[in-house]
Amino acid sequence: MTLTQLSAFVLVARLGSVRAAAQILGVSEPAVSKAITALRHHLGDQLVVREGNAMALTDGGSRLLAIAAQMVSLGAEAEAAVRVGSGAPAQLRLLVNSTIAEFIATPLVEAFTQRWGATIETSSGVAAAAEMRVLLGNRLADVSLGPDLSGGDPLLVSEPVLRCLLVVVADRHARFTGPPHRWPWLVGPSATDPAGEVGRLLTALRVPDSRIHVFPHETAAWAAAAGGNGVAPAISTLVSPQVRRGELRVVPTEVTPFASGWYATTLRPDRRPAAATYLRNFLATPDAMQLMCSPGTGVPPSRFRPPVYVTLWN
Incomplete structure (x- = not known):
């Protein structure tokens, strides 16, 4: 029984999917399945089984989960302690949603690195809210920037960083009839x-899903909207250059502008690594606020490379 096998089990159990666990680990689905199989053989229990489209824990798996999660967390904590003891820079793993990844993450990390690069090694990657909770809670990431994750998890603390408004934009000449749920999104x-x-x-x-068309990134969706193909949601500060240039116009709806915000989420202070506190403090500085409100042209997704968060795999 190894930390690698336990980390695979914890992620499959928490995320309910071998595929999701493989994506987070940065390995293939067969590799995750192999780790789970080895753990099953060692413990003599199926631990987690497929039920329809989801994964369900056996009684033995349910008993193992809390212990395994604690062992994975301790493994990550031990790795961090050894890094510090050997004089290596502290590791800071930042999670962001895809919008922040496209426009904000790279310049934000670069600015933070200019201040702390000698003592903190920073990486960033994309995750959905459910994945962020799992990774932060098991010490497989240190900070997330995105939605409020504090609800229902006493280990996590979410603090507001930036208030923002979500608007709907379209080509300046486009006109849409009927209620918004009938428009092409x-x-x-x-x-x-x-x-x-x-x-x-x-x-x-x-x-409805039938009215939604998903693009590889926000910029592509806005370009399609500017071409008259439909409407696109956008953070007002991020899309404002296109609106000012007349490429897009804001389309009112019954619920927009939609109040939203970005939150920095970490473990609670008594369990939070120092590097996470440094980043949290940096996010409140004028320089960071300027980057989040006016990041410029953003970063093409082709330049963004999510890291492998779990460093226990071998």
Whole structure:
């Protein structure tokens, strides 16, 4: 029984999917399945079994989960302690949603690194809200920037960083008839997360899946909207350059502007690594606020490379 096997089990159990666990670990689905199989053989229990489209824990798996999660957390804590003891920079793993990844994450990390690069090694990657909770709670990530994750988890603390408004934009000449749920909606990958601001907006407007077209990133969705193909949700500060240039116009709906915000989530202070506190403090500085409100042209998704968060795999 190894930390690698336990980490695979914890992620499958928490996320309910071998595929999701493999994506987080940065390995193939067969590799995750192999780790689970080895753990089953060692413990003599199926631990987690497929039920329909989801995974369910056996009685033995339910008993193992809390212990395994604690062992994985201790493993991550031990790795961090050894890094510090050997004089290596502390590791800071930042999770963001896809919108922040596209526009904010790279310049934000670069600015933070200019201040702390000698003592803190920072990486960032994309995760949905459910994945963020699992990774933060098991010490497989240190900070998330995105939705409020504090509800229902006493280990996590979410603090507001930036208030923002979600608007709907379209080509300046386009006109749409009928209620918004009948319009063609052009969205980026953030819309696939029901806990994200775009997912909540689409739910509030009762937009069916048949009216939603998902693009690889927000910029592509806005370009399609500027071409007259439909409407696109957007954070007002991020899309404001296109609106000022007349490429897009804001389309009012019954629920927009939709109040939202970005939160920094970490473990509670008594369990929070120092590097996470440094980043949290940096996010409140004028420099960080300027980057989040006016990041410029953003970062093409082709330049964004999510890291492997779990460093226990071998």
